Amino acid sequence: MNPAANFSTRVAEQAVHWLMEMQQGPLDPRQQANWQQWLDAHSEHQRAWEHMQRVNQRLRALPSPLAHAALNAPTSNSRRHALKLLLILGAGGAATWGLRQHHLIPPLSADYRSPVGQRRKVQLADGSQLQLNTASAVEVQFEGSQRLIHLLDGEILLRAHKPLQIITDQGLLNTRGAQVNVRQFSDHTQVAVLEGQVEITPNVYSGLALPLEKSRQVNFTRKGWDTPRATDVGTGAWVDGMLVASHMRLADFLDELSRYRRGQLHCASQVADLLISGSYPLDDSERILDLLEISLPVKVRRFTRYWVSVEARV
Structure with a gap:
């Protein structure tokens, strides 16, 4: 429970959700009823909502980097995250704002x-x-x-x-x-x-x-x-540095592999539905690509290190 605002992180998330819904346009009758039901369900919800209103009103008058992030974040998820931080931190007083502005608290940075x-x-x-x-x-x-x-x-x-x-x-x-x-x-x-x-x-x-x-x-x-x-075969195998496939489409396999390397990893449509099985070490994606040419009728074309295409072998 937040000692400053006296509501939980979960309720803070709920209050932020409703504020963002309202800022996107008027609520329809069903949404309005759901919001009212949520608000009336517990006094903790009412405290969070009142505090959320105060936080939102103060945002536009403050030069805080966190306020700027909450108002101008490029995605709704970033804005939601910034608003939730403000709410959880108890952003109701000038002292709290001053502390945030004079100490290094990166509002949208992960721990x-x-x-x-x-x-x-x-x-x-x-x-x-x-x-x-x-x-x-x-x-x-x-x-x-x-x-x-x-x-x-x-x-x-x-x-x-x-x-x-x-x-x-x-x-x-x-x-x-x-x-x-x-x-x-x-x-x-x-x-x-x-x-x-x-x-x-x-x-x-x-x-x-x-x-x-x-x-x-x-x-x-x-x-x-x-x-x-x-659970899928190989779920959690990444913890041990392995990518496990069991009759996986080559296109899906390469999508997974692309998460572990920078650049573009393209799969030609002619080979997308080929099936692949096996366990592959994630720390050497180049070696995995070499193995594909051995186990499947494909050719790996490396235009640059960051632009690779897997195509049908001619």
């Missing part, structure tokens, strides 16, 4: 990042282990009894020893001592439970919840989820 082609392991304050896949970023917030990870980009594998929450662009995950792999896509989140159990709540405020057991995975959006299924 932990991993560059393209690299992985990173982090030991969290509660003993949980967090691993970041290529080109990933997270924000970690431990406030009293609340433990929250915000997946900003990419993919993580979490081994949680205590209850811990994960926020993505599409919703909220509650873990109970689970081992879970979470990947953020542009329009959905993919969750695979390796140990324990996870409860998924799309869109954070919706009230819908999906329990997901060990060895099951699911994709979910802000509106709901697809049918849970068995």
Whole structure:
């Protein structure tokens, strides 16, 4: 619970969601009813909403870099993240604003990042282990009894020893001592439970919840989820530096491989549906491309190091 504003991080996320909905245009009758229902559901919601209004009113009068980011962020996700930071930090007083302006608090910077082609392991304050896949970023917030990870980009594998929450662009995950792999896509989140159990709540405020057991995975959006299924072969293998394929389309395989290298990796349509299986070391993507020419009827054309095309062998 935030001592300054007296509401949780989860409720802050809900308040930011509703503010952004309203700033995109008038709510339709169903949205208006849902907002009113949320507001009336708990006094904590009312405190967060009142505080959100005060924060929003102050933004335009302040030169703070965080205020600028919240008002002018290039994407809605960045704006949402900046507004949530303001709300959670209790941005209601001049003293708080002054501290933020005179100390190095990067508002839109992740607590932990991993560059393209690299992985990173982090030991969290509660003993949980967090691993970041290529080109990933997270924000970690431990406030009293609340433990929250915000997946900003990419993919993580979490081994949680205590209850811990994960926020993505599409919703909220509650873990109970689970081992879970979470990947953020542009329009959905993919969750695979390796140990324990996870409860998924799309869109954070919706009230819908999906329990997901060990060895099951699911994709979910802000509106709901697809049918849970068995975890894919090789889920989480990236932690050990491996890319595992089992009868995977070559186009899909190359899409996965492209995450671990800079530049353009193109797959010609003539070979896109070829199937590939095997385990490949992620730390040597050039070697993987060489192996493709041995195992499949393809030719790898390297125009430059950063422009590679896999085509049919003539």
